[in-house]
Amino acid sequence: MIFETFTTFNGIYHGYRAPQSGAPTLVFSNSLGTDLRVWDRVIHRLPNSWGILRSDKRGHGLSTMAETLSIETMTDDVEILLDHHNIGPFIGVGLSVGGLIMQRLAVRRTQGAQAMTHLVLSDTAAQIGSPEVWNPRIETVLTDGIAAIGDTILSRWFAPAYRETEDFAMWRMMLERTPAKGYAQVCAAIRDADYRDALADIAQPTLVLVGAQDSSTPPALVKATADAIQTATFCEIDTAGHLPCVEQPDVFATLLKSHIGA
Template identity: 30%
Template sequence: MPQLEVDGATLTYDDEGPRGGGVPLVFVHGWTANRHRWDHQVAYFSERRRVIRLDLRGHGESGGAGVKTIGELAGDVLALLDHLEIERFVLVGHSMGGMIAQTVALAHPERVERMVLVNSIGRMAYSRGRGLLMAVSTLVPFKLFVAANIQRAFAPGYPREEIRRYVASSADTPREVVMTLYGAMRAFDVLDRAGEIRTPTLMIHGYHDIQLPVRQMLRMAKAYPDATVRILDAGHELPVEKPAELTAAIDAFVTPAS
């Protein structure tokens, strides 16, 4: 289990798969999650190409806190890739990880060969009522705040025992990290710059996503010069709700036709 020290954080990561099997895939998880969200995808792709995934600082088995913006998390990802001497890559990001991916693509378009945004958007947008509800939700006890956000991330019918497991895992993320990055996501806004991202991009979303609704993703897709859209019968947690379908969609997008 390799680790890298970056600006006061200890980043835990996995570097798997054969070298020389094509441009490496880099998987970035979302808020309160960890690198194991990508277990299905990594098991599949690492059989034939290099795959990198990490626990973002303060998440999973990575230590450290102090980040206040999505840009700072993007800096951690780039520091890891520089350490591994990976110049060009395919970037796959889920939810907040997709915000990180867009930040990297805007700052270093020459390094991102393709990009996959899973249940992610370019700008958080709320109705007045939902905005008030989100603000009030930060005032409730921490574990209740986490549970409310994670439970609603799954589509109706997903096994309750599995949801409880993800709630418990998310609640293990330090409060400072959870709340600071909650604010960072609400402040994230690159929608007006979406036209600058000329990287071929797959936007794949769950139809039942109420965390980041499909209509917000579609608004972003319209602004991208080169976007492919897929919508699956799932909620916000596509990597675990529909792992095989997500993996197949990524594979079709990143693997050149023979």
């Protein structure tokens, strides 16, 4: 059994496992209000020989806060880790805001020894929401805390059946224990991001996934993003909301492995 090593580098908390015998390396980027554990169930279904890199965004999990934050600076953080571990080539896997980060990384890392070879985008888009959506959320979180919007967010994250399970409570704890400032900074970064014109620049074979019951990034929005990427394949996952890697990890892992030909 090969284990990930968890540590901090330049204030970024991350887990890394080197690949064995030429196996692929997967680089994961997670969603708003979650930490790197959101990928646990998928990673446990992947071969132990595969390389893994996952990290906490600034102001989330165990990573330190940043003075300012944008999708570009969060992408910089992932590149810092890629360079630190001399990772390449790799497969990018992004969920929600992590999908925005991976879209940018796909455009940055197109050639050379540290290029992204395949891309997986889950429950994301090139533009998510509008200032009319994000500004009130930011104000509420900074004034009243994340718990004030917890029920609303969680109803968008998960399909109704999953919200009745015992597991559901731990995701509420993960969300509500995210620092308010860190959460608000990422909200603002999403609000200010519009990469629709850059989708045509993504050349990697791309798998675009969405939970059929996702109301944060609805299937129609995610499919529109897939349609704008010439190399993309779109797949809707039944009985899942915004986090199919949590609700349907078997399906997620199977689709991922098929996409990269493993």
